Amino acid sequence: MSQKKPELKQVLNGFQIFMITISTVIGIIVFSGDGEALRIAGPSGALLAFAIVGLVAICVMEGVSGVIQMFPAPNAIMEFVRAFVDSDLAWVVGVAYWYTWASVFATQIIYAAGFTDYWRLSQVYKTLAFYLCAPIVILFINFAGVSYFGWIETFGGFIKICVVVGGAVTMYVAHGNDGVGSTDINAGFESSSQIAADHHDSRIAAYPQIASCYVIAFIACGFLGVEMTSVTAFEARDLRSLRLPSQTIAYFVVFLYLLLAIGEYLNVSYNEVDLPKMYGSAPTNSTQAIIVIAAVEAGMKKFPSLLNGCMIFSALSASNTALYIASRTLYGMTRTINPWRWFSGLEALSSVWYRTGVPMWALFVSFLAFLWLPFLTLAKKFPTVVLLEILETSASVSCLLVWASQCLAFIRYWAWLRKHKDEVARVYPEYDRWHATSQASTFLGGLQPAIAMFGLVACLVIVLVFTTATWWTTQANFRKVAIAYGAPVILTISFLVLKAITRRPSVRLDDDSASLMATLESLRYLKPIRSNERQGLEAAM
Helix, strand or coil: CCCCCCCCCCEHHHHHHHHHHHHHCCCCHHHHHHHHHHHHHHHHHHHHHHHHHHHHHHHHHHHHHHHHHHCCCHHHHHHHHHHHCCCHHHHHHHHHHHHHHHHHHHHHHHHHHHHHHHHHHCCCEEEEEEEEEHHHCCCCCCCCCCCHHHHHHHHHHHHHHHHHHHHHHHHHHHHHCCCCCCCCCHHHHCCCHHHHHCCCCCCCCCCHHHHHHHHHHHHHHHHCCCCHCCCCCCCCCHHHHHHHHHHHHHHHHHHHHHHHHHHHHHHHHCCCCCCCHHHHHHHCCCCCHHHHHHHCCCCCCCCCHHCCCCHHHHHHHHHHHHHHHHHHHHHHHHHHCCCCHHHHHHHHHHEEHHHHHHHHHCCCCCHHHCCCHHHHHHHHHHHHHHHHHHHHHHHHHHHHHHHHHHHHHHHHHHHHHCCEEEHHHHHHHCCCCCCCCCCCCCCCCCHHHHHHHHHHHHHHHHHHHHHHHHHCCCCCCCCHHHHHHHHHHHHHHHHHHHHHCCCCCCCCCCCCHHHHHHHHHHHHCCCCCCHHHHHHHHCCC
């Protein structure tokens, strides 16, 4: 009798999933990216960027939440595209998502090490602590099992919420007591006088509309990870554990970001010379996070050092969750790998260590893929900075394209379900979105598919239009083109090559309901339903 293949353990509760997602989303952008946004677009432009990207994130998560509550599949992001759009596109989406988080694992470590410049830590200690020891500790945490990982990142998410809320409260208190920078937030769309020198373009500061579009593209980096509930879907304990986190995470993140950003902009001028310079400029050791600058200007002697330590913790925690996402994505991609015989060896990446329920080979490959990246910073040469900038931005763009794919998958899923509404209600009442028997619920579900359509268009506009804002006043060069279009071009070529090799047709929204029923059955990963939920379903039927 053959032994059952080990699988991921389904042990995460709703509170853990929510906190793990918070730990993923809150990395360094909320502390550094908002400072760069302030320099480029002024307080009004930066807050507008946060609001726009927050709205896009909410629209994306309305669709993602509605689907994963029904289909908590392993590597759900790839599975939804495969089931409702195209199998080859699903592979490209899976690779893009893995690349995003495997590279984020390394870049967050780089930023954590960079924050030690505040204490003037020597390069030797920085290399030992962050480039050697930190990755090994993160690997150990991930290998220990999802239960241990879940509790560690629950603590991490809680600490990050405390840091953001505590930092925001401190900013408001400082503003109220001393009136620090009381007129700065009224500057509107004014840009820093240093922008022209930093970006080698005297016209960026002269056009506030261009500056606002420019910051939208990288403020979006700070929202990457809100979709992470779909990664934890299969490892959730039950359906209720998925519902509340997936419903609320985007709204909560938008609230946290705006709460902190407004407090920071009340206290720091857009002309502050120490604001972070993240894009298009040479590296410097004097840049600081905006919240640290505000604390210094408010005369808080010990608080800035504490905040700097919290930001280091935040970056390392985000690196930890990034490795988790990358390993689960690679595991999900290879667990049913059958497209070509010569790639069948990749199926080993779906191996799960039976003691911990961890996809060990997927974890190791994800760990090693970009482990070399932090060591490039030791070169201290400008081309290295350009490479890091291209890798980081392409990872963000890749994830935004994944968001777009989820919106497209939801739109087609909704249309197919609508076409066979009566049959679905009879065979699978729990999937009937238009009846109380549905096991999925979202705040804006009644506005679908318009919400998903807006999310799809907005993601594509950010990727294909706003990332090119630096071209609008100057001639394009290789670096600007590579940053903006490197990821879309590579992913498009990959999709076309796959399509040419496999010649598999895209998913048709068949008039025959049997095709839809077969698709729904392929996504049917059953989870326990608590007794009170079961009674509610039975009463509605």
